[in-house]
Amino acid sequence: MSEIPGDLKYTKSHEWVRIEDDHLVTVGITDHAQAALGDMVFIETPEIGAEVEAEEACAVVESVKAASDIYSPVGGEIVEANANLADSPESVNEQPYGDGWIFQIRVGDTDELEGLMDAEGYEAFCAEEE
């Protein structure tokens, strides 16, 4: 069973979202997603300063199996990207909720956060997808 921390929010495309303060969130991919994708070989992080819309593809994770888009859970401005992933893409496998975070975004409309799933909802969603 994959790990689903209770204090995070989740998307249907398997990103997790940590709400840092009113307008800042950190984004990564879930333990379930990293396990399904397999060993990471390359992570393309978004450009800092880029404006993205909710559900817009803004990063790419490439594993030994496939290259997959990462979608922004909310609209806003990219304010930080995890530079360590260039040398250590394996962080996404080893610590998907820690060192493997991918980017931070300053949220435009905080109402969009309401549409995300909580841990319980995400667990049920994964079970249904099985």
Add this chain to the structure above:
Amino acid sequence: MLIFEKSSPGRQAGGQSPDIDTRIDSIPESLLRTDSPTMPEVSELQVVRHYTQLSQKNFSIDTQFYPLGSCTMKYNPRACNSLAMLPGLVSRHPLSHNNVSQGYLSCIYELQEILKDVTGMKGMSLAGMAGAQGEFAGMAMIRAYHQSRNDDDRLEVLVPDAAHGTNPATAVMCGMKVREIPTNREGDVDIKALKAAVGPQTAGLMLTNPSTLGVFERQIKEIARIVHEAGGLLYYDGANLNAILGKVRPGDMGFDVIHLNLHKTFSTPHGGGGPGAAAVGVGERLLPFIPVPLVIRQDEQYRWAEEADIPQTIGRLSAFAGNAGVLLRAYIYARLLGKDGMRRVADYATLNANYLMARLKAAGFDLAFDGRRATHEFIVTLKRQAKELNATAMDYAKRLLDYGHHAPTTYFPLLVPECLLIEPTETEDKATLDNFIEAMSRIDEEARTDVEILKSAPVSLPVKRLDDVKAARELDLTWKAASE
């Protein structure tokens, strides 16, 4: 061991040495090298053994069953090679005058006509050099069509998530935006989602039919109607043509433009990155935009039609006119088969796939789309084995190599977890298919009794399990001499 590592100083193959007294005066002194190039110093016998042994390490269609889904690794008749290499064809210069090229031009013209007939299209250009270029040409024509009507805002291309991965890439290369359409649980396009997605921004839809899920899109007429009514055009990816060759025609399904991988369906050995050939077929609406050159017949003579003949053409795709060798093989293959033979290709490609699918199901394997008839390929999912036995699709694939079979495609399509995409093709006999089923059953048994056998596979090949991560991240294919 590389041939450089077998080198010993001063060893030569005298019988192969060039005449060292030959002087080349046409190269200026300043451009001549002064030191000798680093070459392996080996005997003729060493070279013969080295390359013969290398060739024996090949896993190839000439030696093994190769059920690599979505790739159509079928046997290519030797006659296609030998006839395409007739001296008159091989030594013809691409700029030869039409008067001395009537034979070659007639082959290309007839191939255009045959492909038009078997796909139901109105025009066919053979100028594309590879599948990706065929896709690019198709999408460029759709764009040119909308622009010619001053319909400039149609910049969105709909791509079902079961499409070939190259499709969205093509749309982006043509300056379009991609919108993904989901697939329902039975493997068909989600019609409700499609209806919601079309609009005045829709340039077209790219569809692979049969799809990469190994099923035929049953609602294709309905899909064509929805897209056309919204003002968009339909693009057909011909990657899976083998399943429907001579049976169903993309033109009759409502497609406006198609591309065919001749190297896949029409007898060119592939998988090594080329050469390829992408025939591009068009319906009425896109006829004015077809890529040049193509061969036309006028006053009992064949000649190239160029920009002057087709003023709205999207232009040229290659310096001359496609890959002549691949086109000739396709022509010979088509003529050898004839119309009935092409139908038999589809008959046996689908029969073999359905036989393999039914037998693997009976052997206890889970099908991704149980209840659907297979096209020329089908998907087995090893989700259960991965969960219960820790035996993944990759483990099964690697162990198959030990049993003497090339592995099926793994982890593609992405929609199905732990999948094997299996395409036996029409050129395999029942005994070979039975051997494969036997091997799969044995591997399944090994997974239950001792999964370590699978984890350490392959054990019988010169190269054991590769470190995929290291290979992707630290790829280094350059040999460096110790002295450098």
